[in-house]
């Protein structure tokens with residue numbers, strides 16, 4: 001089983017400690033979420049895993065035999081920023097194959113990009129200019145870009161923040177199915193705790209740069225713990241389909 005591990009990973013930015021030593025393991029075939037309040041350090045942790053921020057300690061993703069998984073097998077979907085890119089949608093998706101692209105794009109590469117757009121119901125947008133799309137459409141295309149290279153490690157920063165209910169379900173189901181099918185190590189930052197409970201196998205709750213709890217959704221989504229960390233009282237209930245749902249009280 002592949003895994004991504006963090007051993008005593010700490011990050012300082014602008015002379016301030018942002019992540020205090022973090023120890024965690026994420027397994028292949030599991031869809032994991034990093035949850036926690038604004039400013040907790042979730043994006044910093046994801047960027048650190050991606051190698052975009054220098055850190056102390058050691059981290060990396062490894063195969064069964066201990067070999068390191070190279071960074072070109074990682075895909076990273078950053079938090080949504082409205083883009084002014086003049087590239088077309090299909091060109092944006094092809095950028096996800098940047099490690100294998102040559103001067104000439106092969107018909108196979110084009111078919112791969114079209115196929116992921118088809119899976120996401122976006123093929124009709126293929127020749128549109130990326131910057132002319134809505135925020136939600138841009139987020140879906142960015143998801144296609146992340147998946148097109150069939151990554152071994154998939155890091156998603158709030159992949160559903162701009163999406164309507166149906167598209168949130170579509171993206172989370174896609175991430176879960178991809179994770180199972182390709183035995184990928186998938187880690188998403190999510191704010192919607194009920195969606196995290198429904199789709200994720202493993203949660204890591206971060207607050208003030210520290211891991212407050214890690215484990216299965218039923219272990220981590222504890223009323224007292226969530227009320228303390230989020231500073232709002234919450235009820236943790238179960239719907240008739242057995243999914244946990246988290247309802248905040250009024251402030």
Ligand SMILES: Nc1ncnc2c1ncn2[C@@H]1O[C@H](COP(=O)(O)OP(=O)(O)OP(=O)(O)O)[C@@H](O)[C@H]1O
Pocket residue numbers: 013014016018036037038039040041042043044045
């Ligand atoms: N480049 C930087 N220099 C200094 N401080 C930074 C830098 N980047 C982030 N921070 C600080 O690190 C802390 C964690 O930020 P981060 O973006 O990781 O939080 P987050 O949990 O992802 O928050 P949100 O849910 O609001 O997106 C914040 O206090 C932020 O101000």
